[in-house]
Amino acid sequence: MQRGSDRLSRHRDDEMKHELQGLLRSGHPTRTEEWHDPEPTADDDPEIAGGPVAPGSSGASLEVVRLELARMLGRSAFPAPAADLARALRRKNAPDALVEALERLPRKERYANVQELARAVTRREGPQ
Secondary structure, three states: OOOOOOOOOHHHHHHHHHHHHHHHHHOOOOOOOHHHOOOOOOOOOOOOOOOOOOOOOOOOOHHHHHHHHHHHHOOOOOOEEHHHHHHHHHHOOOOHHHHHHHHOOOOOOEEOOHHHHHHHHHHHHOOO
16 A cells, blocks of 8 residues: 555556546547647747747848847836847847847837837838
């Protein structure tokens, strides 16, 4: 007989292994209730799973760049000059391409929010 802090007996452990066997072998959810499954992405969600966001690349639209900047910086970083925002991105381990794009912006310019910053970055990186 085992003494200790186990909440479950050996028989209950075996029963639980048997219950999970279908899930472990199938590779997909085996539940019938949909509310247990994770929700898929929406059709209008920006694609950021293709790697780091780099302004000026083929998939980096204004919305994608704005989403990535907002995710990394948050609201508390604004208003600020581009150099301060670039340092904040470096501290948060942002992709180098994104940080370098901010470092190329004019030093004296201050940005009030993420939308202004994203517009400046994508305008500067776009065709000239």
